[in-house]
Amino acid sequence: MPLRGPAIIAAAPSLPVIARTVAALLIAFATLSSVAQGLPDLGDISSATITEQQEKTVGNRIMRDLRADPAYVDDPEVADYITGLGTRLMSAADIPRRDVTYFVVQDDAINAFALVGGHIGMHTGLFTLTQNESELAGVMSHEIAHILQKHQARSIAGASRAQWASLAAMAVAILASKSGSSSSGQMAEAAAATAGALQIQSQLDYTREHEREADRVGLTLLERAGFDPHGMASFFERLMRANRLNEFKGAPSYLRTHPLTTERIADMQDRTPAPILRMARSDNLDYRLMRAKLRAAVGSPTEAVAYFRAELAEKGVVRLREDVYGLAVAQRRARDFDGVLKTLEPLRTGESHPAFERLAAQVLADRGQAEEALEVYRKALKSFPETRALAVGYLELLMDKGRAREVIAEAEERQRKFPEDPRIYELQARAYEATGRPLSQHRAQAEALFRSGNLGAAVQQLDWAVRLKNNDFYEQSSAEARLRELRALLEIERAAEKALKIS
Numbered sequence: 001m002p003l004r005g006p007a008i009i010a011a012a013p014s015l016p017v018i019a020r021t022v023a024a025l026l027i028a029f030a031t032l033s034s035v036a037q038g039l040p041d042l043g044d045i046s047s048a049t050i051t052e053q054q055e056k057t058v059g060n061r062i063m064r065d066l067r068a069d070p071a072y073v074d075d076p077e078v079a080d081y082i083t084g085l086g087t088r089l090m091s092a093a094d095i096p097r098r099d100v101t102y103f104v105v106q107d108d109a110i111n112a113f114a115l116v117g118g119h120i121g122m123h124t125g126l127f128t129l130t131q132n133e134s135e136l137a138g139v140m141s142h143e144i145a146h147i148l149q150k151h152q153a154r155s156i157a158g159a160s161r162a163q164w165a166s167l168a169a170m171a172v173a174i175l176a177s178k179s180g181s182s183s184s185g186q187m188a189e190a191a192a193a194t195a196g197a198l199q200i201q202s203q204l205d206y207t208r209e210h211e212r213e214a215d216r217v218g219l220t221l222l223e224r225a226g227f228d229p230h231g232m233a234s235f236f237e238r239l240m241r242a243n244r245l246n247e248f249k250g251a252p253s254y255l256r257t258h259p260l261t262t263e264r265i266a267d268m269q270d271r272t273p274a275p276i277l278r279m280a281r282s283d284n285l286d287y288r289l290m291r292a293k294l295r296a297a298v299g300s301p302t303e304a305v306a307y308f309r310a311e312l313a314e315k316g317v318v319r320l321r322e323d324v325y326g327l328a329v330a331q332r333r334a335r336d337f338d339g340v341l342k343t344l345e346p347l348r349t350g351e352s353h354p355a356f357e358r359l360a361a362q363v364l365a366d367r368g369q370a371e372e373a374l375e376v377y378r379k380a381l382k383s384f385p386e387t388r389a390l391a392v393g394y395l396e397l398l399m400d401k402g403r404a405r406e407v408i409a410e411a412e413e414r415q416r417k418f419p420e421d422p423r424i425y426e427l428q429a430r431a432y433e434a435t436g437r438p439l440s441q442h443r444a445q446a447e448a449l450f451r452s453g454n455l456g457a458a459v460q461q462l463d464w465a466v467r468l469k470n471n472d473f474y475e476q477s478s479a480e481a482r483l484r485e486l487r488a489l490l491e492i493e494r495a496a497e498k499a500l501k502i503s
């Protein structure tokens with residue numbers, strides 16, 4: 001497939017989420033500098049001043065902002081897919097890190113990034129540009145390698161005092177824009193862009209070495225996890241060629257943050273085993289479906305429908321499931337609900353897929369057929385009990401229909417399967433509120449906030465919970481125990497923030 005369609009290559013004109021992320025990082029970096037300035041030698045401050053806990057605290061703070069950003073892709077299907085991919089690659093490491101999070105950012109610019117504290121973000125543009133799962137896995141494994149090799153911490157340690165000073169000045173401008181003073185908004189945007197460039201500039205010496213190392217480690221992960229190791233080189237090569245031919249409007253951000261040279265690609269090719277030896281996996285259907293789903297979100301609804309109709313017409317009799325599904329997703333955007341159900345029908349006969357069932361249930365709910373939608377969810381959950389998107393969708397619909405008692409009855413069972421999901425706790429809290437059980441409401445809300453990385457607000461909820469007049473001794477003491485637990489965690493976080501001077 002050639003690089004097609006302006007939608008794929010259109011760069012977001014406004015300050016996208018990544019620039020704001022860079023801004024947040026700069027604030028963290030700039031404040032780290034104040035720690036560094038107290039030390040006589042800046043040569044090796046990473047181990048001396050940046051503890052793992054501090055790194056985590058900085059990372060969590062950035063993630064808290066990111067999660068609230070509309071560009072953060074909150075879709076549980078997409079989230080579970082990318083987490084599954086990341087976990088699989090990470091498991092191939094000699095010493096895997098289990099605490100890394102993986103997420104998707106709605107942005108057409110081709111980019112992926114690793115944040116301090118172990119968070120990996122992948123732009124939706126990557127899904128549409130990659131041609132198979134191994135290519136996407138190649139980009140991901142490179143980011144995982146940056147984290148495994150602790151490159152961010154090493155970059156922080158490498159910056160000079162002068163660089164820190166200018167970064168700190170710009171961070172102030174960024175903070176001003178965050179506080180909402182309208183006149184400084186534009187200035188801060190400009191500052192963020194400049195600061196981003198500066199930061200990258202300051203790291204250039206390290207970057208080349210880091211990039212090579214990330215390629216090497218990433219390639220090993222890719223191969224061990226059972227992907228086609230050619231995925232990495234082929235994607236980077238295509239990215240470079242497309243950039244040279246100016247097929248992108250502006251250089252893709254990926255090339256700006258990950259300088260790519262012919263040397264690097266040659267290096268990758270040298271390390272990739274000969275084609276005859278490899279056992280390439282066939283592409284995962286989940287990858288192709290998520291790729292179609294994200295593609296269906298590009299452009300206007302009419303354009304998206306037209307794209308998949310053209311795709312299906314081009315391939316003639318071979319109707320790929322992902323193209324049919326993509327069309328159905330696009331039709332839902334165009335509010336052609338009858339069309340969606342008709343398109344989905346052949347996909348759902350025989351062996352269905354949780355994504356097809358979820359879409360069918362969503363569209364039935366859109367049409368006001370809540371009972372039918374709930375029935376689709378119930379059936380699908382029997383066939384696919386491990387699919388979080390179905391469990392969340394089911395509980396959400398129940399709550400929307402005011403069936404709080406059923407939410408309470410069902411939520412606990414789902415929580416046992418998906419203990420880290422904040423949304424189920426949130427729905428549970430709403431259900432308790434609707435049935436007049438404030439203690440349980442605050443407890444569930446606390447768990448939801450805790451799982452969204454907002455420890456302070458979680459403690460506040462528990463504090464309210466224990467102040468209520470409760471007759472149930474067991475409930476009361478269990479809430480108190482949880483409050484003590486989370487308070488202890490909050491103390492650790494606050495100590496780290498204090499050390500970084502970001503509190």
Ligand SMILES: [Zn+2]
Nearest residue numbers: 142211214258
């Ligand atoms: Zn890189």
